[in-house]
Amino acid sequence: MPAGGAATYSWTKPIEGLGGFSPAPRTNHTLTLVPKEFGSALLLFGGRTESGVHPNDLMRLDVGDNLPPRNGTWNWSLVPVSPASEEIAQGREGHTATVFRDELVIFGGLGAEGLLNTVSTFGLDSLKWSHPPVSGLPPIRRHQHSGAEFGQQYVIFGGFSEYGDCENDIAVLDLPSWRWSAPPTEGHAPSPRMAH
Numbered sequence: 001m002p003a004g005g006a007a008t009y010s011w012t013k014p015i016e017g018l019g020g021f022s023p024a025p026r027t028n029h030t031l032t033l034v035p036k037e038f039g040s041a042l043l044l045f046g047g048r049t050e051s052g053v054h055p056n057d058l059m060r061l062d063v064g065d066n067l068p069p070r071n072g073t074w075n076w077s078l079v080p081v082s083p084a085s086e087e088i089a090q091g092r093e094g095h096t097a098t099v100f101r102d103e104l105v106i107f108g109g110l111g112a113e114g115l116l117n118t119v120s121t122f123g124l125d126s127l128k129w130s131h132p133p134v135s136g137l138p139p140i141r142r143h144q145h146s147g148a149e150f151g152q153q154y155v156i157f158g159g160f161s162e163y164g165d166c167e168n169d170i171a172v173l174d175l176p177s178w179r180w181s182a183p184p185t186e187g188h189a190p191s192p193r194m195a196h
Contacts, residue, residue, distance in 0.1 A: 021076055023059050024049050028093035028144075030106070031061075035099060038124045040064060043079070043104055046092045054091030054111050058104075058122060079122075085129040089120035094195075096147030098154055099124070100175045105154060107173070108142050115141035115162050119173065136180035139171035144194035152176055158193045166192035 029047025044059040058079040081088060095109025095116070104122040108115075117138045122129050145159025145167075154173040161167045168189050172181050 023057075023076065024055070026050075026055070026093075030095060030097035032097045032099055032104060034104075034124060038102075043097075043122075045089070045097060045104070045106060046095055046109065048093040054093055056088055056091035080127055082123075082126060082128040084126075086131060088129045089122070090116065090118075092116060092143075094143030094145075094159075096145060096156065098147060098149040100149065100152070100154070105175070107147060107154065107156060108139075108145060108159070110143040115143055117141040119178070132178040134173075134178045134180065137182070138180045139169065139182075140167070142167065146196055149175075158190075158196060160194040166194045168192040 023044055026047030026049050030043075030045050032043045032045075034041050034043060040063045042061045042063065044061065046054060046056065048054055058081070060077050060079050062073070062075045062077070064073055089106055090111045090113075092106075092109030092111040095106055097104060097106045099105070102124045104124065106120045106122075108117055110116070117140060119132055119134050119138075120129060121132055139156055141162040142156075142159035145156055147154060147156050149155075152175050154175055156171045156173070158167050158169070168191060170183060170185060172183055173179070174181070
């Protein structure tokens, strides 16, 4: 670290280059870091391709050793899906994703049939897509919202909703119980927004 303890950051290309194939160019996808026990990798899901398609393929970017000196090959691969999957998640853009325990959790977005407010999960061990038994009142359908895992809760904020406006509401999904709630808030809420 430089004097004063401040870290410096810079953009670089992996020295080893990228192996495998590359995903089709796309926008509004998610790229989610998986826990170390599942390897040093990122999972890419959804988005919108140049031709307007919402792919529902799940791709993995293995990044080798992600600690300095960052040795290893960076490789793209298509994640195999178990034939025992209930239903593969619908392709979408503008959704959010996180990893809880051994599952990739996806919420909301805009698909071929319109806005979504569904939750889909992908088992990192089982390689199966499923729809957890969600309870409580889900947030209204939306895309271009933000989502962050906080402890064992997945917090959703804002986005562009089925009402044709930007929102500034908060919805919380308790991940162990798969229960939605809308917690009371205090103070001055941020202005409605999307794509933040």
